[in-house]
């Protein structure tokens with residue numbers, strides 16, 4: 001599935017923001033870690049300084065092993081115990097420098113395994129710094145009998161401003177690492193909150209920016225779709241950014257040019273089709289005139305059947321119309337009817353007009369006219385039905401007709417129509433040897449021929465036409481009429 005422009009842009013923004021923020025967060029944590037350490041160490045030092053501040057320097061400086069349990073000893077012990085009990089530290093104790101880098105415990109407030117007065121304290125740089133009057137913290141944890149610790153040392157001054165002792169405060173390595181982890185987590189949380197806020201804001205902003213592009217595009221696609229369907233009523237005036245406006249203007253003028261060209265083409269097309277229509281009707285008229293002239297020539301050979309072809313053509317067209325044929329097909333049947341006896345051109349006039357009985361030879365000549373007609377009309381390849389009408393109009397529905405003796409639906413439909421119309425006209429017209437037959441006789445003959453001579457369906461249509469013709473108008477008129 002194709003992704004829309006807006007979802008692509010928003011996805012890109014989200015990915016870029018997450019990646020850049022993560023990198024920024026990692027760099028910040030990397031560089032702020034030493035600052036965090038320093039801040040934790042400063043906090044440790046503050047605690048140690050507070051503890052040292054609570055101890056009397058002169059008292060601490062003069063303390064000896066014999067003072068253990070004295071009020072002086074208890075006073076210092078209690079002051080330090082307050083810190084032991086209320087602050088997040090592991091151990092708090094006092095130290096004295098014996099010179100030459102030697103330090104001993106004086107008071108240790110550890111209730112379980114306290115160091116004894118005079119026990120040696122492990123030398124560290126921080127301890128030495130404190131001995132010279134400045135509080136300091138171990139940079140690396142050290143391990144002793146009480147576990148792994150960071151120690152903080154703060155000097156205690158006597159009334160002469162000399163270092164009378166040092167207060168040591170131990171923080172466990174675990175506590176230190178926990179502080180470090182907590183601070184790091186806090187930074188990460190701040191970054192995540194900033195990331196989330198930025199993401200929401202960016203998505204909101206990019207939505208409105210992207211909509212400013214996609215909405216005009218959608219509108220343009222809609223209008224272009226209408227252009228495609230030939231509807232140029234709407235202008236591509238979509239607004240938006242400069243580029244979008246330029247694009248829509250370009251498309252609009254393209255549509256205008258297209259519309260002009262289409263108008264020209266349409267007018268040319270109208271002129272051409274009018275011309276074609278005109279020529280076509282001229283041709284059709286010409287053809288009908290030629291065919292009528294030809295039919296007239298055929299009928300003229302038989303002095304007694306004046307207008308026979310024209311009447312058969314008319315009746316055939318009426319049957320076809322009632323049967324439900326299209327106008328075009330009716331016209332075709334009409335022309336076929338006009339030419340159905342064209343083969344009589346090849347039969348001598350004296351045979352056609354002979355009032356007395358025909359010899360077998362003469363009758364054979366008459367019976368040849370369907371085949372002759374088919375030969376003539378077969379040359380008109382564009383209207384193959386003309387040939388069929390001429391050839392098969394003397395076939396009988398029940399068989400036994402000529403020239404091929406075919407029957408039923410094998411006889412082409414228009415030949416079956418012409419056969420009924422032809423027989424009707426023969427009976428309702430004057431002949432050399434008789435007058436036109438009365439209508440009831442004609443009707444009875446058609447009825448009798450249903451299914452044997454005629455297709456029953458077309459015979460029924462003919463019968464209806466006869467029944468509707470109450471005045472017997474549908475026939476060759478007597479000269480006196």
Ligand SMILES: [Fe+2]
Nearest residue numbers: 340341393422
């Ligand atoms: Fe005929």
